Amino acid sequence: MPLLRxxxxxxxxxxxxxxxxxGPLPAPTPxxxPAPTPxxxxxxxxxxxAGAVTVANIYFPQPLLAAVARGLAVSDRxxxxxxxxxxxxxxxxxxxxxxxxxxxxxxxxxRALLGLTAAALLVAAAAPNVLTLVLATLALSTTTVLPxxxxxxxxxxxxxxxxxxxxxxxxxxxxxxxxxxxxxxxAVSDGSGSWRTxxLVAAAAxxxLVWVLPRTLPERLGAxxxxxxxxxxxxxxxxxxxxxxxxxxxSALRSACVFGAYSVFWAALVFHLAAPPLGYGPGAAGLxxxxxxxxxxxxxxAGPLTDRFGAGPVGRWALGCVGLGLAAAAxxxxxxxxxxxxxxxxxxxxxxxxxxxxxxxxxLGRDVAARVNTVFMLATFGGGALGSLTAAWLYGAxxxxxxxxxxxxxxxxxxxxxxxxxxxx
Numbered sequence: 001m002p003l004l005r006x007x008x009x010x011x012x013x014x015x016x017x018x019x020x021x022x023g024p025l026p027a028p029t030p031x032x033x034p035a036p037t038p039x040x041x042x043x044x045x046x047x048x049x050a051g052a053v054t055v056a057n058i059y060f061p062q063p064l065l066a067a068v069a070r071g072l073a074v075s076d077r078x079x080x081x082x083x084x085x086x087x088x089x090x091x092x093x094x095x096x097x098x099x100x101x102x103x104x105x106x107x108x109x110x111r112a113l114l115g116l117t118a119a120a121l122l123v124a125a126a127a128p129n130v131l132t133l134v135l136a137t138l139a140l141s142t143t144t145v146l147p148x149x150x151x152x153x154x155x156x157x158x159x160x161x162x163x164x165x166x167x168x169x170x171x172x173x174x175x176x177x178x179x180x181x182x183x184x185x186x187a188v189s190d191g192s193g194s195w196r197t198x199x200l201v202a203a204a205a206x207x208x209l210v211w212v213l214p215r216t217l218p219e220r221l222g223a224x225x226x227x228x229x230x231x232x233x234x235x236x237x238x239x240x241x242x243x244x245x246x247x248x249x250x251s252a253l254r255s256a257c258v259f260g261a262y263s264v265f266w267a268a269l270v271f272h273l274a275a276p277p278l279g280y281g282p283g284a285a286g287l288x289x290x291x292x293x294x295x296x297x298x299x300x301x302a303g304p305l306t307d308r309f310g311a312g313p314v315g316r317w318a319l320g321c322v323g324l325g326l327a328a329a330a331x332x333x334x335x336x337x338x339x340x341x342x343x344x345x346x347x348x349x350x351x352x353x354x355x356x357x358x359x360x361x362x363x364l365g366r367d368v369a370a371r372v373n374t375v376f377m378l379a380t381f382g383g384g385a386l387g388s389l390t391a392a393w394l395y396g397a398x399x400x401x402x403x404x405x406x407x408x409x410x411x412x413x414x415x416x417x418x419x420x421x422x423x424x425x
Contacts (some may be wrong), residue, residue: 237371
């Protein structure tokens, strides 16, 4: 039995859970914090190209308006309703569709919008009369609001340190799309002999994005696990966002004014170039868009400048560029060189102002980024629609001089808006 007694003594010598261990307690190992889910990388190039293609659907009809008037046997003023419908439809789409990006599945939403836009472009290409064309334009411009969904997505993925730069690159894509679309549509119209061909080309380009763009987007824009906000409550809350943020009010007002001046200038420039003594066709009118590409490229600098100096100073500088451009176009209305220089300055100022102010409002919080962008862009394109309508009426009544003065009035009104940097969420 000595072995059994030794085993018993050995078991009694082992420490139990109640016995304190000999020696100092080891330092507790801290619980490992869960690794944060990495944010998806922002593919700025793809988003910029997609924004350029989709925003072009708003602007490519502008050089075609004189050809539309002749082809459908209507007046220039009536044909100008196409440009107005494009701006109004875009504003309507921003109000009704862009807020969905805060809670909806982005990839599914993107596919639906691209498909609807391509279908409406095909209807416009086959329009037998101006009423059908105006209604189709209203429909396609309502659904081609992806640029205003892509911009807050890119800004949210980039983070506060690179927000201005990324918004500047996306803004550059939008500027090139709106500018070069005039050149392409004018050339396609001249080459094919029909303004309808430009709509077919736009439909094909828009449909092609269905296979590319959704793959580059995150599933949702908001924070993971966030409860979706009901659609009606999102829309009802838009005025409260405007009331709560001074930076949003100032940015929206300034952007509305500068885009009103831009729309007045470009909507009337087509008719001015087609009228005596210049007498240019749609192709030459579209060439003016190509001549403004250097100005569009330069506007990308507005993003880094906004990160460094704030939206207020950059916006005032941009409005100064718009004023110089309008002065050049007014002082030498018969000079193609002066008109081209004026157009470049207007593009530079408008794009820089929009990048600066949009970067400012997108710093107000990721969870409301799409809704804040909705308010901002709704004001912007509301000003654009008012500018297009003003241009069609003033050009018919007072010619080029009245149109340029109206654009200058919009630019001067924009100087009244101010504001500093927002609180970055």
